[in-house]
Amino acid sequence: xxxxxxxxxxxxxxxxxxxxxxxxxxxxxxxxxxxxxxxxxxxxxxxxxxxxxxxxxxxxxxxxxxxxxxxxxxxxxxxxxxxxxxxxxxxxxxxxxxxxxxxxxxxxxxxxxxxx
Amino acid sequence: xxxxxxxxxxxxxxxxxxxxxxxxxxxxxxxxxxxxxxxxxxxxxxxxxxxxxxxxxxxxxxxxxxxxxxxxxxxxxxxxxxxxxxxxxxxxxxxxxxxxxxxxxxxxxxxxxxxxxxxxxxxxxxxxxxxxxxxxxxxxxxxxxxxxxxxxxxxxxxxxxxxxxxxxxxxxxxxxxxxxxxxxxxxxxxxxxxxxxxxxxxxxxxxxxxxxxxxxxxxxxxxxxxxxxxxxxxxxxxxxxxxxxxxxxxxxxxxxxxxxxxxxxxxxxxxxxxxxxxxxxxxxxxxxxxxxxxxxxxxxxxxxxxxxxxxxxxxxxxxxxxxxxxxxxxxxxxxxxxxxxxxxxxxxxxxxxxxxxxxxxxxxxxxxxxxxxxxxxxxxxxxxxxxxxxxxxxxxxxxxxxxxxxxxxxxxxxxxxxxxxxxxxxxxxxxxxxx
Numbered sequence: 001x002x003x004x005x006x007x008x009x010x011x012x013x014x015x016x017x018x019x020x021x022x023x024x025x026x027x028x029x030x031x032x033x034x035x036x037x038x039x040x041x042x043x044x045x046x047x048x049x050x051x052x053x054x055x056x057x058x059x060x061x062x063x064x065x066x067x068x069x070x071x072x073x074x075x076x077x078x079x080x081x082x083x084x085x086x087x088x089x090x091x092x093x094x095x096x097x098x099x100x101x102x103x104x105x106x107x108x109x110x111x112x113x114x115x116x
Numbered sequence: 117x118x119x120x121x122x123x124x125x126x127x128x129x130x131x132x133x134x135x136x137x138x139x140x141x142x143x144x145x146x147x148x149x150x151x152x153x154x155x156x157x158x159x160x161x162x163x164x165x166x167x168x169x170x171x172x173x174x175x176x177x178x179x180x181x182x183x184x185x186x187x188x189x190x191x192x193x194x195x196x197x198x199x200x201x202x203x204x205x206x207x208x209x210x211x212x213x214x215x216x217x218x219x220x221x222x223x224x225x226x227x228x229x230x231x232x233x234x235x236x237x238x239x240x241x242x243x244x245x246x247x248x249x250x251x252x253x254x255x256x257x258x259x260x261x262x263x264x265x266x267x268x269x270x271x272x273x274x275x276x277x278x279x280x281x282x283x284x285x286x287x288x289x290x291x292x293x294x295x296x297x298x299x300x301x302x303x304x305x306x307x308x309x310x311x312x313x314x315x316x317x318x319x320x321x322x323x324x325x326x327x328x329x330x331x332x333x334x335x336x337x338x339x340x341x342x343x344x345x346x347x348x349x350x351x352x353x354x355x356x357x358x359x360x361x362x363x364x365x366x367x368x369x370x371x372x373x374x375x376x377x378x379x380x381x382x383x384x385x386x387x388x389x390x391x392x393x394x395x396x397x398x399x400x401x402x403x404x405x406x407x408x409x410x411x412x413x414x415x416x417x418x419x420x421x422x423x424x425x426x427x428x429x430x431x432x433x434x435x436x437x438x439x440x441x442x443x444x445x446x447x448x449x450x451x452x453x454x455x456x457x458x459x460x461x462x463x464x465x466x467x468x469x470x471x472x473x474x475x476x477x478x479x480x481x482x483x484x485x486x487x488x489x490x491x492x493x494x495x496x497x498x499x500x501x502x503x504x505x506x507x508x509x510x511x512x513x514x515x516x517x518x519x520x521x522x523x524x525x526x527x528x529x530x531x532x533x534x535x536x537x538x539x540x541x542x543x544x545x546x547x548x549x550x551x
Binding site: 001087088089090093109111 | 259317
């Protein structure tokens, strides 16, 4: 069963990180990626550019409304995601706990709506 | 409902004899059987079908059929097996009808499941216990809200109806029904597993189960708003599920500790309420009214837990309750030991409520001045300003040290917060004593 792991953290917080700490974080993500791929659960995963690069689009009455920024201002921002294929929610939770950002941000786990 | 749906005639326990012995109308006996067995039966049906709603519907139908058959044929000697077999037949019937509708052809032979039917009876007894343990871990899964955990546990394991649970928690039936639907939907869509967690997950998964049971117990015991008989039933339900859990996990000391704690607390239920319906605090209770049998059960459980030498918050609280249970008066209670146990509890569960309870014990050892200072020190802690027992304790200690005015003010604040008639009566009597 596929789950999406939405990785959220306080973007502004990264500004306080040293180059060395950011390097270590990337290493940890590399290791997580490897583990997910070798255990066969990996479907896909990407890191996103920070929210200042975001554009929100809405169509109302046939008109396309484009605004700068994410759809909602929140304390923590979506910074990346994974899709993993695991047997059940317990397995998904244990994978979520391994995602490096879960140690300081949060990871939302959502089942993928499978089309029948 | 046609009799053709009933299972192969089960072995009967000499019907006339059964009915000669059961008191009250048959329907009540049957309802009690349904309720007591529902947890085991539902657990096994959920495991079998993989779907909670299907299991619940089939169990309901089996009960309806039982109400038709049992008055004539008598109570089967294994009602749980009878009901489970009947429910499984209903599920198979439904599935066959669905397949027929889908394919337009009636299958005259059930491919796999039907062959199980013959030896269900034989395997039922040995498998039921494990199934119930699976179910309780699913109901109390941390991915569900605590409210949902409580409701699912009472509904699926406790056999309480949606209406009964709604009444017990003062929630509209529609709200509660919706909470149930959402929780079951999450279990299905997020694929919350139906299993006993593996050993390495138990340390994080057992505590929520215990919390849910204790929450159910306390909801009945403290009756925070209004009083209805169903609330006492919650205590009984929590005790019953606690005993089930002890039977299923006999080596988990905190499970033993929780049941011991509930036994000690429940042993004082009658003594907690005075002649005028007022709350009676522990030191003033008539100890002759304490239920010796429950105290004995609690002591034995606590002893079993101690042998495991893995203490936890429920065992410590049970140990405190045991010291009260064993003392023949408040004066002859080992308050020194109780303070030490509260220190231990505070270390494991830092909470102003524990500080408050500890202060009462401190007042018996070091005097009310020291205790009052400790209570005042937590006045700003979260939740204390609206906590009845904070103000009542502060009032009591103030009175002990001769501060009548602040005692009165604190009792009056407590009175504003009183949620039950017994609390109100207790506080009005205390205020009257100050005059």
